Amino acid sequence: xxxxxxxxxxxxxxxxxxAQRKADDTHSLKWELPGGKVEAGETNQECLIRELKExxxxxxxxxxxxxxxxxxxxxxxxxxxxxxxxxxxxxxxPLVHEKxxxxxxxxxxxVDWAEADIPIINWLLDTM
Numbered sequence: 001x002x003x004x005x006x007x008x009x010x011x012x013x014x015x016x017x018x019a020q021r022k023a024d025d026t027h028s029l030k031w032e033l034p035g036g037k038v039e040a041g042e043t044n045q046e047c048l049i050r051e052l053k054e055x056x057x058x059x060x061x062x063x064x065x066x067x068x069x070x071x072x073x074x075x076x077x078x079x080x081x082x083x084x085x086x087x088x089x090x091x092x093x094p095l096v097h098e099k100x101x102x103x104x105x106x107x108x109x110x111v112d113w114a115e116a117d118i119p120i121i122n123w124l125l126d127t128m
Contacts, residue, residue, distance in 0.1 A: 007035035
């Protein structure tokens, strides 16, 4: 079974918003693009809007969809579906993450990413 997960690519002033998973989470202390699992009956865009409100207390405008990545973590396979997003309300706060940071896009690969996010970061670096 493949689990669909959306994630956000939020860029401001040449910096990318990234979030670090908590120490007691799966993929402990790995960095990721904020987002979450698509629930039954939800569109990808509705999921991302909901997840970013729950996780970061921000409201976003969803932009274009980027190439997705399918990745297997042991027994679980996820389809990571990224979208460019623009913050329209709020300032990001780490409500469910260890911390969040704005990293310069050129330095995005300097953090310890969750494996599924790496192809998306590479795509981003290749196209920016």
